[in-house]
Amino acid sequence: MGSIYVETSIFGYLTARSGRDVIFQARQHLTRRWWHERRHRFDVFVSQLVFEEASAGDPKAAAQHIAYAAIAGVEYVLTWNCRHLANAERLPGIYATLRSERLSPPLIVTPEEFSDDE
Numbered sequence: 596m597g598s599i600y601v602e603t604s605i606f607g608y609l610t611a612r613s614g615r616d617v618i619f620q621a622r623q624h625l626t627r628r629w630w631h632e633r634r635h636r637f638d639v640f641v642s643q644l645v646f647e648e649a650s651a652g653d654p655k656a657a658a659q660h661i662a663y664a665a666i667a668g669v670e671y672v673l674t675w676n677c678r679h680l681a682n683a684e685r686l687p688g689i690y691a692t693l694r695s696e697r698l699s700p701p702l703i704v705t706p707e708e709f710s711d712d713e
Contacts, residue, residue: 599637600664600701602674603648605630622675622706629673629706640669661689665698672701681705 608626613619642663658679664672674680681703690700 597637597671598640598667598669599671599673600640600642600660600667600669601645602660602672602676602680603645604675605673605706606645606649608675625706625710626675629709633709637671640664640667658685658689661701661703662693662698664701665693668699669701672703673706674703675705677705 605626608619608623609630611623613623642660644659644663660674661672661680672680679685686703693700
């Protein structure tokens with residue numbers, strides 16, 4: 596069984612009322628499907644930061660999720676935060692920082708990457 600850290604944005608899509616935006620609806624569908632069909636395949640982790648960020652909405656806290664997951668030795672970070680976390684331009688720097696601290700970076704993924712859809 597793999598391990599996965601569930602970041603704040605996942606809970607946002609999981610619990611939000613459906614919107615009219617097509618992208619939002621697709622992400623919400625994928626999130627809910629992952630939660631109900633795939634979650635049981637992983638040891639699921641969250642940190643106190645998830646609770647604090649969800650209640651305060653602190654965007655500066657976003658990259659700390661990756662550090663918490665790396666320290667805990669988690670394999671994946673599940674997120675929809677493509678601005679700060681699942682961002683191809685930012686990840687090399689984040690991973691380099693973690694490696695400089697001798698931490699193994701988790702893979703940053705979205706629920707879409709766990710979809711069996713073609």
